[in-house]
Amino acid sequence: MSNGALTRRRIFAVLGASALALTAACGGGDSGDDSAGGEVTLEFSQWWEPELPDGSLRALMDRFEEENPGIRVELLSGPYASTKEQVVAGAAAGTMSDVVGLDGAWVSDFVDQGSIASLTGLMDDAGYDDSALASQVQLEGETYMIPVVNFVYPLFTNDDLLAQAGITAPPTNRTEFEAAATALSGLGENVSGWALPLSLETPNGVQNDVMSWVWASGGSMLADGQPDVTNDEVRSAVEYVKALWDDGAIAPGSFTMKEQDKVEEFTNGRVGMVISSLAHVNTIREANPDLNFSISAIPAEDSYSGERGIPYASWGIGVAENSEHKEEAWKLIDFLLSEDVNAELSTLANAFPGNTASVPDFVEGDELFGAAFEIYQSGYPANEFTGLPVAEELMRMFSEELQRALDGEQSVDDALETAQDRWLEEF
Amino acid sequence: MSQLTLRPAEAGDGGPQARRPGPRPGRLRRSLTPYLYLLPTVLLLVALMVLPIVMVVGYSVMDNVITTRSSESVGLDNYVEVVTDPVFHTAIRNTLYFTVVSVLAHLVLGLAFALLLNSAFVGRWAKAIFRAIYVLPWLFTIAVVAVLWRLLLNPNGVVNYLLDVTGFIDGNVEWLADPDTALHAVTFINIWCGYPFFMISLLAGLQGIPKDLYEAARVDGASAFRQFWHVTIPQLKPIIISMALLDFIWTTQQFALIWMTTGGGPINVTEMLSTFTYKLAFSKYEFSMASTSAVIILALSMVLAFFYVRHQKVRD
Numbered sequence: 001m002s003n004g005a006l007t008r009r010r011i012f013a014v015l016g017a018s019a020l021a022l023t024a025a026c027g028g029g030d031s032g033d034d035s036a037g038g039e040v041t042l043e044f045s046q047w048w049e050p051e052l053p054d055g056s057l058r059a060l061m062d063r064f065e066e067e068n069p070g071i072r073v074e075l076l077s078g079p080y081a082s083t084k085e086q087v088v089a090g091a092a093a094g095t096m097s098d099v100v101g102l103d104g105a106w107v108s109d110f111v112d113q114g115s116i117a118s119l120t121g122l123m124d125d126a127g128y129d130d131s132a133l134a135s136q137v138q139l140e141g142e143t144y145m146i147p148v149v150n151f152v153y154p155l156f157t158n159d160d161l162l163a164q165a166g167i168t169a170p171p172t173n174r175t176e177f178e179a180a181a182t183a184l185s186g187l188g189e190n191v192s193g194w195a196l197p198l199s200l201e202t203p204n205g206v207q208n209d210v211m212s213w214v215w216a217s218g219g220s221m222l223a224d225g226q227p228d229v230t231n232d233e234v235r236s237a238v239e240y241v242k243a244l245w246d247d248g249a250i251a252p253g254s255f256t257m258k259e260q261d262k263v264e265e266f267t268n269g270r271v272g273m274v275i276s277s278l279a280h281v282n283t284i285r286e287a288n289p290d291l292n293f294s295i296s297a298i299p300a301e302d303s304y305s306g307e308r309g310i311p312y313a314s315w316g317i318g319v320a321e322n323s324e325h326k327e328e329a330w331k332l333i334d335f336l337l338s339e340d341v342n343a344e345l346s347t348l349a350n351a352f353p354g355n356t357a358s359v360p361d362f363v364e365g366d367e368l369f370g371a372a373f374e375i376y377q378s379g380y381p382a383n384e385f386t387g388l389p390v391a392e393e394l395m396r397m398f399s400e401e402l403q404r405a406l407d408g409e410q411s412v413d414d415a416l417e418t419a420q421d422r423w424l425e426e427f
Numbered sequence: 428m429s430q431l432t433l434r435p436a437e438a439g440d441g442g443p444q445a446r447r448p449g450p451r452p453g454r455l456r457r458s459l460t461p462y463l464y465l466l467p468t469v470l471l472l473v474a475l476m477v478l479p480i481v482m483v484v485g486y487s488v489m490d491n492v493i494t495t496r497s498s499e500s501v502g503l504d505n506y507v508e509v510v511t512d513p514v515f516h517t518a519i520r521n522t523l524y525f526t527v528v529s530v531l532a533h534l535v536l537g538l539a540f541a542l543l544l545n546s547a548f549v550g551r552w553a554k555a556i557f558r559a560i561y562v563l564p565w566l567f568t569i570a571v572v573a574v575l576w577r578l579l580l581n582p583n584g585v586v587n588y589l590l591d592v593t594g595f596i597d598g599n600v601e602w603l604a605d606p607d608t609a610l611h612a613v614t615f616i617n618i619w620c621g622y623p624f625f626m627i628s629l630l631a632g633l634q635g636i637p638k639d640l641y642e643a644a645r646v647d648g649a650s651a652f653r654q655f656w657h658v659t660i661p662q663l664k665p666i667i668i669s670m671a672l673l674d675f676i677w678t679t680q681q682f683a684l685i686w687m688t689t690g691g692g693p694i695n696v697t698e699m700l701s702t703f704t705y706k707l708a709f710s711k712y713e714f715s716m717a718s719t720s721a722v723i724i725l726a727l728s729m730v731l732a733f734f735y736v737r738h739q740k741v742r743d
Contacts, residue, residue, distance in 0.1 A: 085709060092493040092714075109712050113494045179580070190583050203689025252582035255604040255693030261577075270583060393710045403694050407606060424710075 017347050024084075040328050041072045041421050045086060048315055048349070056348050065337045071328050091115030096320035098329045102145045104230060104314055104386030107137050111144055112389070117321045118142040122330040131338065132357050137316065137387050146315035148336050151277045152376050153208045153297070155309065156284075157236035159292045161272040169313070170273075170296040172238055174213075177273070177299040181249035184272035194244060195262040195271045198403055202258050203395035208311050209262075209275050209386050210402065211288035213237035215309030215382035216298040227423035229398070230416045235302065238402065238412050245406045246286035255403050267291065277313065278372050295368050309382025310375060352376055352409025364365045390426050397422045430587035480725070486718035488543040493714040515720070517695050518703040525614050525699060526678040530671055532618040537625025537670075538663075542655075544626075545633040573687035577603065601687055606696045613688055613697050617681060622658045625670055633659070633668040665738075672735040676728055700724050 028326075032288070044427025049057045061073040071305025074363050075095055078086065083101060090096035091113050099115070110116045125129055130136065130143075157170040157180075165183035170380045197205035211221055228234070230417045244250055247392035263280050275298060284291060297308050317336065319329040335341055343358035351371065353360060364371040383412040385391040398419045405415035487505055489498040509515055540561050544554050567575070579586050582599040591595040602612040636659065644654045660667075682701035685691060691702040704724065708717035 088493075088709065088712070109494060114496050198692075199690050200692035201686055203690075252599050252601050253604040255601070255606075256609070256689050257604070258575075276616060386503075390711050393706070396706070400692070400694055403692065405695070409694075 005095050006128070013307045018204075021049075027105065038070055039400075040325050042099055042325060042328055042332060043074050043076055043097035044099040044101075044332065045083060045097035045344060046080075046315070047078060047080040047083040048101055049075055051124045052348050060336075060341060060345065061140065063341075065331060066326075067335070071331065073332060091320075094322045096322055096367060098110070098320055098323040099332055100316045100318050100320060100326055103318040103389035104145060104147070104316055104383060106138050106293055107316070107318075107387050108139060108389040108391070111139050112319075115321055116144050116318045117323070117326060118144060119146065119319065119333070120332070122326055123329070126330055126334065128223050128334060132165060132339075132355050134352075134354050134356050135314075135381065136196060141385060145314075145316040145318045146333065146337065147316050147352055147354045148342065149315050149349050150312045150345050150381060151279045151314070151351045152310050152372060152381065153212060153275050153277055154295045154297060154372055154375050156274050156276050156280075156293055156295060158269060158272045159294055160265065161187065161269065165272070167181055171293060171299050172296070173299050173304075175302050176245070178240075180247070182247050183242055183247045185247070190266075190270055192271050193249035194273050195251045195257065195265050196245075196254045197257035197259055197262045198399045199256050199258045200396055200399060203392065203399045204256070204259065204313075206395040206398045207263075208259070208277075208313075210237065210241060210296055211384070212298050212309075212311040212382075213240060215303045215384070216312060217301040218306045218309065220384060224352060227420055229420050229423065230413075235412065235416060238405070238416060241402075242405060242412055242425075254406070268294075270335075274346035275311070278352075278369070281368055282350060293375065294377070295371050296318045297379065308379040310379045311320075312352075312381040312383055314354075314383075315351070323382075332353070394423055394426060428568065447593045449734050473524065478737055483725075486587055486715050487722045489715045491713060491715045492718070494712045498715075499590060501715075504695065505716055506723070507715060509719045513702075514695055514698060515703060516696045517702050521610060522679055522699045522701075524610065525617065525681070526675055528614050529617045529621060529678045532672045533622045533625045533674055534667065534671060536622040536666075540622070540626045541629035542659075543634055544630055561626055564620045565627075567620065569620070569683040570687060572620045573684055576619075577688055578607045580612060601617045606693050609689055609693055609697050610652055617678065617684055618689065620684075621674065621678070625674070628666055628670055629663060636662045668738055669735070672738065674730060676735070677729045679724070679728065679731075 002213070032382075044061075057077075058075060061075060063337065065072055071288065076086075080103075082107065084103070085109070087096065087100055087102075091110060092115075098116055102110070105136060107116070117221070119136075122128075123143070133146060134150065136143040137147070155170065156306070161184055162168075162170070162397050165180065167180045167183060167205050169179035171180045178196075184191055184193035194225070196209050199205065211279050214221060214233050214237045215232065217237075219231070219237070221231075221234050222228050240310055245254075251257070251265055259276075262285065263276055264272070264287075266274045266276065266283045269288070272292060278295075281295075284293065300308055317333050319326055319333070323329055336345065339355055339357045341352045342355040343360050346353040346360035347362055350362060350369070351360075360369075363373045364370070385395065388394060401410075401415040401419040401422070404410045405412050410418070442455065444593065452565050462586050486492045486502055489505075490501045505666050519601060540557075544558055544561070548556070564572070578584055580602040581587075582604070586602070587596065587599050590600075591598070600608065602608050640658045640662070649657065650657055681699065681702055681707060685697055685699050685702050686705065689697040691698040691706070701724075704717050704720040707713045707720060
């Protein structure tokens with residue numbers, strides 16, 4: 001081989017390697033492409049699989065594939081936080097998975113971005129009867145997310161600690177709760193009455209542990225879809241929380257406490273009462289089998305006798321606007337929301353079904369879940385952050401102002417006024 | 428300017444002189460070959476570094492990007508908004524405190540432990556054991572460090588227990604949740620996990636100092652402190668300056684530790700430039716403002732990088 005030919009081969013080799021490296025670096029082929037055999041592959045990104053028993057979501061997908069020949073489902077799973085970042089990045093790059101697991105707090109921003117498709121048209125095209133759906137997240141009359149399963153947040157009480165403090169039954173109203181929380185904190189040995197997680201990293205404590213007091217008494221933090229956190233109902237709830245704080249009834253470390261810290265404190269018997277997800281029942285049982293605890297509705301204002309709103313979080317589902325297989329994507333959603341599959345998924349997740357006709361198995365066989373199901377059915381699911389713009393940031397802003405109020409830097413009124421102004425800026 | 432003119436007879440004889448005016452193909456290939464070998468790296472650098480930086484700079488002058496369907500240029504408005512934001516000022520102050528205290532403590536602790544490990548008074552086995560213990564914090568990933576210290580500094584945690592039984596505190600201190608102590612607590616954690624890098628580097632530097640210098644100093648009657656001050660420190664100075672500049676750049680960019688321990692709270696007492704930027708991007712979805720903040724951080728880092736490079740050049 002001549003020197004010239006050798007040099008040319010070297011040059012081509014270097015160029016080829018560069019091209020390969022660049023291709024590898026840029027990554028990402030098209031998602032959901034049809035294969036040569038006409039088979040459609042749906043990408044389904046979610047954070048559910050790691051939170052379900054091993055292989056259970058894949059088994060459901062296998063059943064879907066059997067019932068829908070020609071459609072394959074590829075699960076893209078990760079923790080909640082990284083799923084959110086992936087969805088944001090995918091939405092920006094136009095490489096979002098065909099079907100995406102959604103949190104209600106993200107929906108407004110994704111709709112603004114134009115990254116998720118309206119499900120209303122897909123339901124109409126498929127002739128879907130949506131009367132069995134427990135809820136839908138809608139913006140301007142169009143459905144963008146359907147909750148597949150719901151995790152409600154009732155009140156968990158450590159019955160042994162309550163008995164030690166001389167309390168015979170879980171509290172049902174605010175006065176009883178304050179008395180119980182103060183009595184529990186008076187037990188000493190680092191026991192506190194209630195835990196209030198206000199971490200700014202994951203500020204969902206504002207939704208689950210603060211606004212839940214408002215919703216439990218039939219109140220609202222919105223008026224005509226706009227922020228209204230200076231109303232009497234919110235003021236009453238926040239003043240109540242401040243009173244608990246001043247009484248020393250709240251566990252120390254609130255300002256950086258996260259949801260999992262709250263559950264750990266309750267599991268270890270250092271906190272007597274928490275508002276927590278039903279999904280934590282098994283976690284608590286596994287970590288401390290001897291813990292004697294029960295579940296009840298979140299206490300309402302003493303004079304309130306109406307239906308109680310119970311906070312919830314959802315595993316929601318939606319379809320990417322950039323998906324080339326929206327029809328097949330809807331088939332997957334339809335499958336997950338069908339009566340038997342939805343009941344099975346709810347059972348696996350220890351959650352309540354998105355299909356009102358589905359009844360999860362655990363309701364029959366477990367006293368705690370049965371009690372929770374009664375609470376769920378006697379009240380209504382309430383989460384006003386769902387569908388709001390930059391919902392997580394709204395919670396963070398409220399948490400900052402609440403922390404200032406609890407720390408004595410400002411009054412409750414000033415905190416609510418400031419939060420109201422900051423929220424309005426985001427709307 | 429000289430010009431070579433070929434006579435017809437010379438031009439037609441096919442000799443080497445006939446090809447002189449044009450570059451030889453072989454020579455061209457030889458001169459291009461090194462650049463072609465560099466090409467993959469250059470292309471990767473352009474694709475993964477230059478291009479993203481240019482894009483972020485471009486984003487920083489738009490009204491918003493990524494989450495909006497159409498963007499418009501707003502000039503330097505975003506810069507004005509970020510620079511005049513009181514939370515940004517808080518983030519700068521906190522970052523400066525966090526960084527300066529961390530770097531100084533890393534240096535002092537790293538040097539102290541390096542001197543201990545280099546001392547003739549400590550036995551070989553003791554040195555090996557201490558070296559392993561001292562380097563441990565550096566081996567943990569930041570996620571492990573954050574979880575570990577959140578547990579240790581929990582109001583019901585081990586630290587409070589030990590301080591309580593020894594009489595240093597009375598009751599539970601909320602180290603990470605109290606606005607008065609949170610910034611100091613996260614700085615302490617950063618110091619704990621960062622000093623081994625200094626220690627290892629300075630230990631290598633100490634082992635490279637010629638013994639003759641100490642012997643000469645002793646002959647001149649220098650005390651141990653004067654030997655340290657006039658021999659050890661000058662010999663370590665290049666390493667100390669390099670390490671301090673690098674640590675300064677890295678620490679200003681610390682994000683994971685702050686995010687996983689305090690999330691920038693309580694209120695905003697541990698808000699850093701990194702957490703401020705992250706919240707703009709992934710909580711408020713204001714990617715243009717986040718880009719603006721990132722460009723400002725890049726500019727500040729470039730100043731530090733300039734001093735680092737200049738120092739390296741002087742060394743060379």
